[in-house]
Amino acid sequence: MVLNKYRENVRGYLEAIVKPLAKAGLTPNTVTVLGLILSLLSAYLYSLREPRLAALVLLIGSLVDALDGTLARLTGKTSRFGAFLDSTFDRISDGAVLFGIALGSLVDWRVAFLTLIGSYLVSYERCRAELAGSGKLAVGIAERAERLIILMAFSFIGVEYAKYGVYLVGILAWITVFQRFYAAYQRLK
Ligand SMILES: CC(C)CCC[C@@H](C)CCC[C@@H](C)CCC[C@@H](C)CCOC[C@@H](COP(=O)(O)OP(=O)(O)OC[C@H]1O[C@@H](n2ccc(N)nc2=O)[C@H](O)[C@@H]1O)OCC[C@H](C)CCC[C@H](C)CCC[C@H](C)CCCC(C)C
Ligand SMILES: O=P([O-])([O-])O[C@@H]1[C@@H](O)[C@H](O)[C@@H](O)[C@H](O)[C@@H]1O
Numbered sequence: 001m002v003l004n005k006y007r008e009n010v011r012g013y014l015e016a017i018v019k020p021l022a023k024a025g026l027t028p029n030t031v032t033v034l035g036l037i038l039s040l041l042s043a044y045l046y047s048l049r050e051p052r053l054a055a056l057v058l059l060i061g062s063l064v065d066a067l068d069g070t071l072a073r074l075t076g077k078t079s080r081f082g083a084f085l086d087s088t089f090d091r092i093s094d095g096a097v098l099f100g101i102a103l104g105s106l107v108d109w110r111v112a113f114l115t116l117i118g119s120y121l122v123s124y125e126r127c128r129a130e131l132a133g134s135g136k137l138a139v140g141i142a143e144r145a146e147r148l149i150i151l152m153a154f155s156f157i158g159v160e161y162a163k164y165g166v167y168l169v170g171i172l173a174w175i176t177v178f179q180r181f182y183a184a185y186q187r188l189k
């Protein structure tokens with residue numbers, strides 16, 4: 001909700017990064033796959049209890065996630081499958097990162113599990129409500145960009161602090177679940 005507004009502000013920078021990629025003939029789907037690989041690497045680093053490095057790799061992976069769509073739009077190669085691939089890989093990434101955090105015992109696995117359910121529900125609600133005709137349901141305090149930035153910010157502080165990032169993401173994700181539920185109710189009832 002909050003960060004989504006800044007998409008336009010960073011578009012110019014993202015396009016500047018994407019132009020050489022387009023010249024090199026990279027396709028949006030290849031970039032999407034690269035983003036997933038970076039997220040999986042980040043998850044692995046979390047499992048090794050290296051949250052700072054993991055967050056850095058996740059930040060680069062998130063940037064790559066912004067580049068695939070930018071490349072698609074700039075080269076006129078947006079596709080329905082690409083949109084599906086992007087969202088599906090986002091879910092794999094979100095799950096893998098929390099799994100890595102739990103594996104590395106950076107947080108109690110039960111907290112990671114509840115945070116994962118909240119995060120997935122936020123995304124599912126939007127997808128399902130939009131399919132039912134709600135119109136764009138990009139509402140709530142913690143969309144994916146917010147969830148990622150909070151997790152990365154706490155991870156950068158150090159190994160003892162990553163868990164507070166997961167707590168906060170979990171709480172805000174569940175608040176967003178209720179916000180989206182209410183918005184969907186208002187629009188679809
Ligand atoms: C060298 C420099 C000058 C570099 C400057 C770079 C800066 C501008 C930095 C910008 C970084 C920022 C954009 C990335 C970080 C954001 C990240 C933390 C949050 C994750 O965001 C996700 C991202 C992408 O979302 P989507 O995948 O949903 O969107 P798109 O891919 O664009 O579109 C999907 C759409 O495209 C089509 N498509 C896609 C793929 C495919 N294969 N085929 C396709 O056809 C299809 O139509 C799909 O439907 O969201 C990016 C926007 C974000 C919301 C903006 C956030 C702005 C914020 C101010 C950035 C602050 C970042 C800061 C560096 C954080 C540091 C904090 C630290 C403490 C952790
Ligand atoms: O809904 P959310 O999770 O906050 O944020 C995002 C969705 O709004 C978006 O449409 C989808 O492509 C991404 O996978 C991402 O997850």
Ligand SMILES: [Mg+2]
Nearest residue numbers: 065066069086
């Ligand atoms: Mg993307």
Ligand SMILES: [Mg+2]
Nearest residue numbers: 065086087090
């Ligand atoms: Mg993505």
